[in-house]
Amino acid sequence: MSRKVKAAAIQMRCSNNVGDNIKKADEMTREAVKKGANIILLPELFERQYFCQERRYEYYAYAKSVEENDAVQHFTQTAKELGVVIIVSFYEKNINVLYNTVTVIDADGSNLGIYRKTHIPDDHYYQEKFYFTPGNTGFKVFNTRFGNIGIGICWDQWFPETARALAVKGAEILFYPTAIGSEPILECDSMPHWRRCMQGHAGCNLVPVVAANRIGIETVDPCEANGGQKSSLKFYGSSFITDNTGEVICEAGRDTEEVLVAQFDLDEYMTDRLSWGLFRDRRPEIYN
Numbered sequence: 421m422s423r424k425v426k427a428a429a430i431q432m433r434c435s436n437n438v439g440d441n442i443k444k445a446d447e448m449t450r451e452a453v454k455k456g457a458n459i460i461l462l463p464e465l466f467e468r469q470y471f472c473q474e475r476r477y478e479y480y481a482y483a484k485s486v487e488e489n490d491a492v493q494h495f496t497q498t499a500k501e502l503g504v505v506i507i508v509s510f511y512e513k514n515i516n517v518l519y520n521t522v523t524v525i526d527a528d529g530s531n532l533g534i535y536r537k538t539h540i541p542d543d544h545y546y547q548e549k550f551y552f553t554p555g556n557t558g559f560k561v562f563n564t565r566f567g568n569i570g571i572g573i574c575w576d577q578w579f580p581e582t583a584r585a586l587a588v589k590g591a592e593i594l595f596y597p598t599a600i601g602s603e604p605i606l607e608c609d610s611m612p613h614w615r616r617c618m619q620g621h622a623g624c625n626l627v628p629v630v631a632a633n634r635i636g637i638e639t640v641d642p643c644e645a646n647g648g649q650k651s652s653l654k655f656y657g658s659s660f661i662t663d664n665t666g667e668v669i670c671e672a673g674r675d676t677e678e679v680l681v682a683q684f685d686l687d688e689y690m691t692d693r694l695s696w697g698l699f700r701d702r703r704p705e706i707y708n
Contacts, residue, residue, distance in 0.1 A: 423686040425566045427593060428452035428460045429632040430679060431659040431672045438467045442494050448679050449498060449506065455681040458527075458566040459505040461632045463659075464574050464597040465520070466509060467491050469638045473653055474646040475550045483513035486523055486534055500529025505564045507571060509597045511551070512536070520552040520573055522597060527565040535560045537573040538582065544605040545640075545651050548575075559585040567592045567686050570627075574598045577614075577631070583621035588699070591627060592686045594618075598633040601655035611656050615668070623666030626693045628684050633659045635675050664689045 430448045434441050445462050452460050465471075467490065471479045486492055489510045499506045505527055512521035512534070520537035536555025540548045559582060561570050570586030570593070572579075577596040586594060596618060603610055615631075622629040635657040642648040660671040661682040672678040693699060 422688060423567065424683055425458050425593075425686060426456045426681055426683045427595075427628075427630050427661065428455070428457035428679060428681045429630050429659045429661060429672070430460065430462050431633060431635060431657050432463060432466065432677050433636040434463075434466055434469050434634050434638075436469050438490055441467050442491050445491070446494065446498055448677070449495075450502070452679045452681055453502050453504055455679065456683075457504065457681050459507070459564065459569065459593070459595075461507045461595045461597060461630050462509060463632045463634045464509045464599040465511060466634065467511075470599050470634070470653065470655070472548045472551055473545045473638065473651060474640045474649050475547055476645050478645065479551065480518060483511045483518045485513055486510070486521070486531070492523055492525075492531075496525050496529050496531065499525040499527060503527045505566055505569075507569075507595055507597065509573065517553050518551060519555055520548065521555075522571050522573060524562040524564065524569070524571070532562045532564065533560065535571050535573070537576060539575045539579055541575045545653055559589065561586060561589045561591045569593050569595055571595045571597070574600060577618055577621070580621060580624070583625055583627070587625035587627050592689065593684065594621060594625075594627055594629045596629065596631040598631055599655065600633055601653045604651065604653070609656075611658050611674075615658065615660060619662055619666035619668065621666075622662040622664060624698070626664045626689060626696060626698065628664050628682075628689070629662045629666075631660055633657050635677065664692060
């Protein structure tokens, strides 16, 4: 008997109203469940617009503990009600340290733990080092009701070590909540490159990938607190799901809110991993 599971990626536009964003994410989660989804991925830091575009000390107050975070509290109840797994990204406060974090809520509403973003970018208008300490959890695999899942957060997805470490630890599906868009200084469209990186992770590890991004133009107005910065980022959506060979099996547009759902046969994929011998023939002792 094969283990078949449906995973969903939620692509949404985010406002600066936390309650509105949670309501929209809840509605789209329910739409995913109507399509048969068992595991739902929400975008990175979806409670607000991407505040890391500028540096403002007062934004530290957005961080809350996993027990106090509004989205975590809400989706704990939603997961239990609907009997699904929900991956929730949030800005975490742990005493005096702040992290970019996800928590995995199992289908009974239990919290399976957190993963803290390992790789923290510091680029023009993606100024995350101002807000987040590099994660200290290490890469983690979560044993959910519907399978073993691994999660990397946005910039983590550019590092093949993330995917390989999770696959070696037994991840059967890789999930990447993301907030990525225009590159105002580089003046390039990074979307195809971004997608190909994750397609490679899927193909090299024979594990499917689910990536959820946001959409929309988010603008920063100059003020004394941000040193007069005026900027904008256009988040390009393009969320997608691959099979275990890296082929894109469903994808979203660049400027539309969408719910993507795809089915995986986890037992079939396990057979593929054993047959290909990629993990049998690894030589980690000579890679350094």
